[in-house]
Amino acid sequence: MSLFSDINECETSSPCAQLCYNVVGSFLCQCNQGFELSPDRINCDDVDECRASNFICQYECVNEPGRFSCLCPDGYQLVRGRNCQDINECELGNACGEDNICSNYHGGYRCYPRNPCQEPYVLTSENRCVCPVSNPLCRDLPYSIVHKYMSIRSERTVPSDIFQIQATQIFPNTINTFRIKSGNENGDFFLRQTSPVSAMLVLVKPLKGPREHIIDLELLTVNSMNYRSSSVLRLTLIVGPHPF
Structure with missing residues (x-):
């Protein structure tokens, strides 16, 4: 015992x-x-989990007693506790009003006029402006300008195919030539012709957002009788503020 x-x-x-x-x-x-x-x-x-790892949160880590939490910037929502996902404000309601088109981008949205045409162009269908051949002012202008809007993340890996342009009307005995008419002053883009009727816009330099690029992509059509016609696709490219 x-x-x-x-x-x-x-x-x-x-x-x-x-x-x-x-x-x-x-x-x-x-x-x-x-x-x-x-x-x-x-x-x-x-334990300061935020200091222990730089990758524990996709955007910002906040240390708290016994735990941590992740935060996302404006325009993003937290998913799976650590990642940030873009909020599509255009799907949440009529953010821009009836006279405008809502265009979502990574981290926000912008409003563009439903009728983007400027004189002497007239709106013929959604985002498509045509310069009537009956108007003398249209003689030296592209026949049509089509407006498109898209977004990419900041610091996207390059080279990267980002947008394809294609001829909507194909005529016999014609030659189509594609070029970047404007918006490439810094050499950020390259236009690679992928077929006789299409071309691919390639991003060749990483872009840091937020910023907006307006790029005019021109299709020049020449036939055997030396008739020339051109049309423009005006691409508004928004680079988001973050790489996610």
Whole structure:
């Protein structure tokens, strides 16, 4: 028969800051998840998960006692606790009013006029402006200008195919030539002809947002009688503020 009995310090004096485990002749302290034992082996210090890893959150990490939380910038919502997903404001309601078109981009949205045509062009279908051949002012202008809107993420990997332009009408005995007419002053883009009737706009330099590019892509058509006609696709490219 033992003359000595163990004293359970965990029950008699609560010596530990968080978790106490009794052992014969002594006790051990441990900490809850998100904390680590202090050098005195009694108290618990918060673990700064944000400092431990730069990749724990896609955008911003906020340390809290015993835990952490992730934040997203304006225009994004938190998914799966750590990632940021673009909010499509254009699907949430009539953000731009009846006279405008809502165009969503990574991190926000913009409103563009439902009728983008400027004199002497007239609207013939959605986003398509035509210069009537009966108007003398149209003689030296592209026959049509089609407006398109798109978005890419900031610092997208290059080279990257981003937009395809294609002839909508194909005539016999004609030669189609594609070129970037304007909007490429810094050499950020390259237009690669992919077939006799189509071409691909290629991003060749990484772009950092937020910024907006307006690029005129021209299709020049020449037939065997040396008749020339041109049409323009005006691409409004919005580079989002973040790489996600």
